[in-house]
Amino acid sequence: MSNQSESPNPTSSSNKITLKTSDNEVFEVEEAVAMKFCTVKQYFDDENNNNVTSGTSTTLIPLPNVESHPLAILITYCKKHLEIKANNADNKKEMEIDMEHYEREFLKNVMPQELTELILAANYLNFKEALDFFCRAVASAIQNKSVEYVRKFFGLESDFKPGEEEKLREEFAWSFEGVDED
Amino acid sequence: MRRGFNTIDKTIGQRRKLSEEHLDKLDRRVESRDLISQLPEYIIHHILSFLNDTKDAARTSILSRKWRQMWTSFSVLIFDQHKIQQQEGRQDIRNMKRAFTDFVDNSLKSHLERKLSIQKLVLHITRYDFELATHMEQWINIAIENNMKELDLHVVKKSKRYKLPPTIFASKTITGLRLHGCMLKSHCDIKLPKLQKLYLHKVCVDQQIIDNLISSCPLIEDLRFIHCTGLKVLRVSGLLKLDRVEVHHCHGLEEIEVKAPYLQTFWYCGKESMHCKIDLVAYFSLKRLTLEDGNMTDEMFQDRLASFPFLEKLDLSKCNKLKNITISSVWLRRLVLRGCKNLVEADIDAPNLFSFEFKGDRMPFSFSNPLSLKEAKFSFEPVHIRSYNHLGGEDALWFTRLRKLLEKLKHSNGLKLVVRSKKNVIIHENLEEILLPPQSDLKLEIIKPSMGLEDLLDNLLRTWHPEILSVVSSPSSEFPKLVHEKMMHRVENPNCCTYNTRNKCWRHFLKGVKIENIEAAAGKRTFGWIPWLKSSPTVLHQTTSYRLSWEPVERMLSKWRMMSMLNPTSVSSVI
Numbered sequence: 001m002s003n004q005s006e007s008p009n010p011t012s013s014s015n016k017i018t019l020k021t022s023d024n025e026v027f028e029v030e031e032a033v034a035m036k037f038c039t040v041k042q043y044f045d046d047e048n049n050n051n052v053t054s055g056t057s058t059t060l061i062p063l064p065n066v067e068s069h070p071l072a073i074l075i076t077y078c079k080k081h082l083e084i085k086a087n088n089a090d091n092k093k094e095m096e097i098d099m100e101h102y103e104r105e106f107l108k109n110v111m112p113q114e115l116t117e118l119i120l121a122a123n124y125l126n127f128k129e130a131l132d133f134f135c136r137a138v139a140s141a142i143q144n145k146s147v148e149y150v151r152k153f154f155g156l157e158s159d160f161k162p163g164e165e166e167k168l169r170e171e172f173a174w175s176f177e178g179v180d181e182d
Numbered sequence: 183m184r185r186g187f188n189t190i191d192k193t194i195g196q197r198r199k200l201s202e203e204h205l206d207k208l209d210r211r212v213e214s215r216d217l218i219s220q221l222p223e224y225i226i227h228h229i230l231s232f233l234n235d236t237k238d239a240a241r242t243s244i245l246s247r248k249w250r251q252m253w254t255s256f257s258v259l260i261f262d263q264h265k266i267q268q269q270e271g272r273q274d275i276r277n278m279k280r281a282f283t284d285f286v287d288n289s290l291k292s293h294l295e296r297k298l299s300i301q302k303l304v305l306h307i308t309r310y311d312f313e314l315a316t317h318m319e320q321w322i323n324i325a326i327e328n329n330m331k332e333l334d335l336h337v338v339k340k341s342k343r344y345k346l347p348p349t350i351f352a353s354k355t356i357t358g359l360r361l362h363g364c365m366l367k368s369h370c371d372i373k374l375p376k377l378q379k380l381y382l383h384k385v386c387v388d389q390q391i392i393d394n395l396i397s398s399c400p401l402i403e404d405l406r407f408i409h410c411t412g413l414k415v416l417r418v419s420g421l422l423k424l425d426r427v428e429v430h431h432c433h434g435l436e437e438i439e440v441k442a443p444y445l446q447t448f449w450y451c452g453k454e455s456m457h458c459k460i461d462l463v464a465y466f467s468l469k470r471l472t473l474e475d476g477n478m479t480d481e482m483f484q485d486r487l488a489s490f491p492f493l494e495k496l497d498l499s500k501c502n503k504l505k506n507i508t509i510s511s512v513w514l515r516r517l518v519l520r521g522c523k524n525l526v527e528a529d530i531d532a533p534n535l536f537s538f539e540f541k542g543d544r545m546p547f548s549f550s551n552p553l554s555l556k557e558a559k560f561s562f563e564p565v566h567i568r569s570y571n572h573l574g575g576e577d578a579l580w581f582t583r584l585r586k587l588l589e590k591l592k593h594s595n596g597l598k599l600v601v602r603s604k605k606n607v608i609i610h611e612n613l614e615e616i617l618l619p620p621q622s623d624l625k626l627e628i629i630k631p632s633m634g635l636e637d638l639l640d641n642l643l644r645t646w647h648p649e650i651l652s653v654v655s656s657p658s659s660e661f662p663k664l665v666h667e668k669m670m671h672r673v674e675n676p677n678c679c680t681y682n683t684r685n686k687c688w689r690h691f692l693k694g695v696k697i698e699n700i701e702a703a704a705g706k707r708t709f710g711w712i713p714w715l716k717s718s719p720t721v722l723h724q725t726t727s728y729r730l731s732w733e734p735v736e737r738m739l740s741k742w743r744m745m746s747m748l749n750p751t752s753v754s755s756v757i
Contacts, residue, residue, distance in 0.1 A: 116217035123225055135225065138218075139232030147244045156216040159246050168244050170678070175240035 025068035038126035070121035260304040302332040332358035339363045372398040383408040472497040607648040611655035643688035652727040698727040
């Protein structure tokens, strides 16, 4: 499961990596999971290059920009991602079907505001697959929806001056064709 | 406990049931904190790029100021040479050109420095020369390297045509190519695995490259050739996604052969001087057929119609060889007959027809079934001088046919009749008690706009700038009130149409409105129109007339042009 050739690192003896979030929670994850977070991987690569051998197997990596809640979700997502990949190593199509099924189920348990947190976390961790997945999820959630719906979905309010919005609506009238009823 | 996206309200309701402490925590995390707008720009662009339709992305610009800004920088880069050079003011041509190339260079550079992708590049070139060609090639190559999805290239035709760089034909990301006024001659390999839309407008092509394009772009859905030259045979097959093909006025095109199992829409427009053999194989799939073909005979038409039994829309324009045709179909929903000037008789048996549009000077059609149209538009052109005497003799017959048509249309509730003669317009709200003026130069339009009276009125005023507008309606109707409101209580300086500099609505041209007293009106300027209205006491009773005066269109246009030059708006990036 682990990818030693790809990610040389000093903690190979342990295979577990400890991450510490901004709200001081500590997560112990499999090395393979942690290596999906490019920011974490980079940390190891840098240490390796600088020849700073930690000597201990309990390297603790601080993640000052990630809260525990999104991190927990990301770790679950990542584990499942790797599992599906491993289970269908020889069949790409099967893998895609499994992944799609999992992602669909996954989204049922995520609320709009959480998506944003997840995107920010995935962005900070530089976890590309997750970032794409969550961005795609946001896109499909607002596809063909009215402005009012999308505002509610994102929890944002209009800050245009009176009249300004009407002007914009006039200018963008073409973009309102075929919008779903809320 | 949590739910999916479509049930925001329910989840809010459910959350209230949670324990106080838990709720606090959740609220802190979930309550309408606008986190999404705090995402970095390139992530929002990333989200926008997942939207299939640009319309969805454009609508986000109305969410808030921040999103407006996001959309503006969203990777649709538009560079219009004319607009950019206009801003530079009166400089010599060399400097103006320099200003344009610098502007594009800098915009591209800063765009890429911000790590933004290029979704779409629009280049509108009005002064093309070889020097510019080098720059254009550079810009296009940069965009291709940055995974551009759509290229829209518009070059105003000069003696020398722009030749596209070969790199464009090896792009793995391009989904849409819209080319205008350039040259497509290349013997390089073509491989555009994602290309879906290919529009060529005034492009000089060669046979080989079009054949190559069709055989190397398997995902093509939409293929359009407009005023293209150099193509002799258009042979399309093997495109399983092909949904639409359009060919408009391509000189030298002798044969079109399209075999596409899922083709739904086909357009062909050609002049009488263009002889093009059309072979279309799409028996089950074809739903919309538009033909403007001066060489199509009655037999050819009937054969063609028989080969597409499931047609839902048929549009025939300027098919001047057609004389007697039969259109019989239970599937047909929309029919347009426009300017087929030699048509004598069209027998129409289409029980499910709900939209019919006719434009011509006679009435060469008859229906087997009573009509129950939801949309109708009949425009009877003013009589041409050429046939004036001839038709003058047929006036009586014409009016009889019109009356018959109106009879058939009775089942279609709510039709309105617009009668226009010179600068006068009469709107009849009901078709029943109609009197037609004794003039042969009148233009009739029978309309049932799904848009309603107000839009009908706006359209009429916009298109015709009439001198006299009359409304004939039943005494209980609200329509005269609406017209009065619109005419008499309009604002002095209308603030609509701000973004539309060319085609502003009627309010910007209307100088004055006076209620016309039909009783008192007389004299030279009435063209026999008002005496006619006066001659019918019932009509007079329910008629309101307005005399309108208008600013000359040209004067207003040049005034606005001046204003926009003094006050230039932003140039790049907004669609």
